Amino acid sequence: MRRESMAFKTDDDQIFGKAYDSRLVKRLLRYVRPYRSLIFMSIGFLLVSSACHLAGPYLIKVSIDDYISARDMIGLSQIALIYFTILIARFIFQFSEIYITQYVGQHIMYDLRREIFAYLQKLPLVYFDRNPVGRLITRVTSDVDALNEAVSSGMIAIFGNIFSITGIVVIMLWMDWKLALVTFAVLPFLFTIAFLFKVKVRILFREVRGRLAVINSFLQENITGMHIVQLFNREHENFRRFDAVNKEYLQANLDTIFHFAIFFPAVRLLSVFAIALIIWYGGGRIIHETLTFGILIGFIQYAELFYRPIQELSEKYNIFQSAMASSERIFKLLDEPVAIDSKPTAHPITLFQHEIEFRHVWFAYDRDNFVLEDVCFTIGKGESIAIVGATGSGKTTIISLLCRFYDVNKGQILIDGIDIRDYDLHQLRQMTAIVLQDVFLFSGTIEENIRLGNREFNSDRTRRAAEQTRANPFIQKLPNGYNQEVKERGGSLSVGQRQLLSFSRALAFDPQILILDEATSNIDTETEILIQEGINELMKNRTSIIIAHRLSTIKHVDRIIAIHKGIIREIGCHDALLANKGIYYKLYQLQYKEQKWA
Ligand SMILES: Nc1ncnc2c1ncn2[C@@H]1O[C@H](COP(=O)(O)OP(=O)(O)OP(=O)(O)O)[C@@H](O)[C@H]1O
Ligand SMILES: [Mg+2]
Structure with a gap:
C-alpha cells in the first residue's frame, strides 16, 4: 500500500486528475535531466537484474532435462555454478539500481525544495495572506515526496515490470506455445480484477486523504489554540468532535484495507489456479511424453514470477496520478508572479538625503475596499513623526507600504523625489528597520535573534545595542545570558522583554529610517519606562515613524498624524493638535481618563 504522508492537506489539495499530463511531464523532466546519465544507468542495471531473475527458472529446466535425467553430475555442477554466479550478479545489479534510483530521487527532491523555498521568500505578502501556512508546508514536504515516489518507484520500475512481463511471455511461448496459451487463460480474469x-x-485513497486533511486541520487549530480550549473548558466538546473525525478516518482506512485484503489473495488465487492448470495440462502431456519434466517445472516458476509485475503495474497508476496532482500544485506556486521586485533599471539607494513623501496614496487589500484614501504627508530627514488613530484605521498599512510589503494602488510613495518602486528593493529595505506590533522571534539564541544571521555583526555590536535599548539587564539574568535558546517563538519571554529585544535588533542594524509599530498590550510601569528609554535611544538622530498607542510615547515627536478610517484628519505637533480639539484631542482625553482610573 502506498505510504500516506502525514503533512497538512487542505481542500484544494484533493484535486486529482490524469495520471499522465504531457505538459507537466515535460516540465518535470527538466528536474530529471541533470541526472539523466544516472537514470539510464539505473534502467540498464534494472534490466540486467530482471534478466538474471528470469534466467533462474530456465536454468532449472535445463538442469532437469539435460543433466539430471542424463545423470550428468559434472554438467549439473556447472549449471549450479552458473546459477550461483547469476544470483550474485543479480544481487549486485539490484543493489546498484536501488541505490542509484533513490539517490536520484533524493537529489531531485533536494533541488525542488531549494527552488520552492527560494521562491517562497520572493513572493509578495498578499500571497501569504491568501494561502494558509499548512498548505505551503505541504508544497515543500508531501508534494515533493509524491514526485520522488513517481521517479524512484514509478518511472524507473515501470521499465523493469514491462521488461519482466514481456520476457516471461516470450520465454514461455518459446519453450512451449501450447502450454503458454493454457497458462495465459487466466490473464483476462487477472486484468479485470x-x-x-x-x-x-x-476513490478510496481520495477518501482517506480527505479524512486525514480534516484531522490535520482540526489538530493544527486545536493545538495552537490549546490555551483557549482549556480556558473555556472546551476539552470535552472538542474531544467529541475529534472522535467523530477520527472515526471517519478509521472507517475510510478500513474500507481501503478491505479492498487490499481481497485484491492480493485474489491475485494469488489466480496464480495458483494457473499453476494447477499447468500441472493438469502439462502433467497430461508428460504422461503422453510430448512435454519434458523440466519445462513443466520451468513453467510453474515463471507463472509465479508473472503476477508480481502485473500487480505492481496496477499500483503505479495511483503513484503517477498523485505525482501529477502534486506537480501541478508545485508548479502553480512556482508560477505565482513575483509582484514586488526590483526593476531591471532600478536606482541604487544607499543614503537617503532629503525626504519621504506619500503623494495621494490609495490602497486596498482586496479590490475596492480602500483601507487608505488619498494619504498625503512628508517626513524630512532626521524628523520624527507619530501616527495615531483608532484600531483598524490603517496605521500598520501605511508602514507596510513604505517597506513595499505591498504596492500602492494609486498615487506614489517617494524617497528623495523618486518612486520607491524604482529603487532597488533590497537596498530600500536595508535602509529601514521595522519593529512590528507582534515581535517575531526565531528559534535560536538571544544573540542570534538580535543579529538575524547578519555575519558582519560581532558580539560587541549586539551587546552594545542591547545595552542601549535597556534589554541587557534582563538578558543577563537569563540562565545562559545571550546564549539562551529562544523556544517556541519566544513564548518563554514576556511581551515587554520581547519588545526590548526587538528594539535591540533594530538598533544593531543601525537603520537610516526607523519604523516602530508599538504593541498595544499593557505592560507594567517599570517596563514601560524601560521601553520608553529604549525607544528614545532608537530615535536619536534618526528619521523615525512611530505608531503609538500610549500617547505618552509620542509627546516629543516633531509631528503627529491623526488618521481615521484610512483618511488623514490632522497633522501637527502635540500642543497644536490638542488646541485643535479634534481626533487627537479626543484620544488624549480618553487615555487621560483611563490613566486616572487605573
Ligand atoms: N492582510 C490583510 N488583508 C486584508 N485586510 C487587512 C489586512 N491587514 C489589515 N487589513 C485591514 O485593513 C484595515 C487597516 O488595518 P491596519 O492593520 O493598518 O490597522 P491599524 O491602524 O494598524 O490597527 P491597530 O491599531 O489595531 O494595529 C483594517 O480594516 C484591517 O481589517
Ligand atoms: Mg496595526
Whole structure:
C-alpha cells in the first residue's frame, strides 16, 4: 500500500486528475535531466537484474532435462555454478539500481525544495495572506515526496515490470506455445480484477486523504489554540468532535484495507489456479511424453514470477496520478508572479538625503475596499513623526507600504523625489528597520535573534545595542545570558522583554529610517519606562515613524498624524493638535481618563 504522508492537506489539495499530463511531464523532466546519465544507468542495471531473475527458472529446466535425467553430475555442477554466479550478479545489479534510483530521487527532491523555498521568500505578502501556512508546508514536504515516489518507484520500475512481463511471455511461448496459451487463460480474469481494483482504490485513497486533511486541520487549530480550549473548558466538546473525525478516518482506512485484503489473495488465487492448470495440462502431456519434466517445472516458476509485475503495474497508476496532482500544485506556486521586485533599471539607494513623501496614496487589500484614501504627508530627514488613530484605521498599512510589503494602488510613495518602486528593493529595505506590533522571534539564541544571521555583526555590536535599548539587564539574568535558546517563538519571554529585544535588533542594524509599530498590550510601569528609554535611544538622530498607542510615547515627536478610517484628519505637533480639539484631542482625553482610573 502506498505510504500516506502525514503533512497538512487542505481542500484544494484533493484535486486529482490524469495520471499522465504531457505538459507537466515535460516540465518535470527538466528536474530529471541533470541526472539523466544516472537514470539510464539505473534502467540498464534494472534490466540486467530482471534478466538474471528470469534466467533462474530456465536454468532449472535445463538442469532437469539435460543433466539430471542424463545423470550428468559434472554438467549439473556447472549449471549450479552458473546459477550461483547469476544470483550474485543479480544481487549486485539490484543493489546498484536501488541505490542509484533513490539517490536520484533524493537529489531531485533536494533541488525542488531549494527552488520552492527560494521562491517562497520572493513572493509578495498578499500571497501569504491568501494561502494558509499548512498548505505551503505541504508544497515543500508531501508534494515533493509524491514526485520522488513517481521517479524512484514509478518511472524507473515501470521499465523493469514491462521488461519482466514481456520476457516471461516470450520465454514461455518459446519453450512451449501450447502450454503458454493454457497458462495465459487466466490473464483476462487477472486484468479485470486489476482494473476494478485500480478504480476502487483511487476513490478510496481520495477518501482517506480527505479524512486525514480534516484531522490535520482540526489538530493544527486545536493545538495552537490549546490555551483557549482549556480556558473555556472546551476539552470535552472538542474531544467529541475529534472522535467523530477520527472515526471517519478509521472507517475510510478500513474500507481501503478491505479492498487490499481481497485484491492480493485474489491475485494469488489466480496464480495458483494457473499453476494447477499447468500441472493438469502439462502433467497430461508428460504422461503422453510430448512435454519434458523440466519445462513443466520451468513453467510453474515463471507463472509465479508473472503476477508480481502485473500487480505492481496496477499500483503505479495511483503513484503517477498523485505525482501529477502534486506537480501541478508545485508548479502553480512556482508560477505565482513575483509582484514586488526590483526593476531591471532600478536606482541604487544607499543614503537617503532629503525626504519621504506619500503623494495621494490609495490602497486596498482586496479590490475596492480602500483601507487608505488619498494619504498625503512628508517626513524630512532626521524628523520624527507619530501616527495615531483608532484600531483598524490603517496605521500598520501605511508602514507596510513604505517597506513595499505591498504596492500602492494609486498615487506614489517617494524617497528623495523618486518612486520607491524604482529603487532597488533590497537596498530600500536595508535602509529601514521595522519593529512590528507582534515581535517575531526565531528559534535560536538571544544573540542570534538580535543579529538575524547578519555575519558582519560581532558580539560587541549586539551587546552594545542591547545595552542601549535597556534589554541587557534582563538578558543577563537569563540562565545562559545571550546564549539562551529562544523556544517556541519566544513564548518563554514576556511581551515587554520581547519588545526590548526587538528594539535591540533594530538598533544593531543601525537603520537610516526607523519604523516602530508599538504593541498595544499593557505592560507594567517599570517596563514601560524601560521601553520608553529604549525607544528614545532608537530615535536619536534618526528619521523615525512611530505608531503609538500610549500617547505618552509620542509627546516629543516633531509631528503627529491623526488618521481615521484610512483618511488623514490632522497633522501637527502635540500642543497644536490638542488646541485643535479634534481626533487627537479626543484620544488624549480618553487615555487621560483611563490613566486616572487605573
Ligand atoms: N492582510 C490583510 N488583508 C486584508 N485586510 C487587512 C489586512 N491587514 C489589515 N487589513 C485591514 O485593513 C484595515 C487597516 O488595518 P491596519 O492593520 O493598518 O490597522 P491599524 O491602524 O494598524 O490597527 P491597530 O491599531 O489595531 O494595529 C483594517 O480594516 C484591517 O481589517
Ligand atoms: Mg496595526
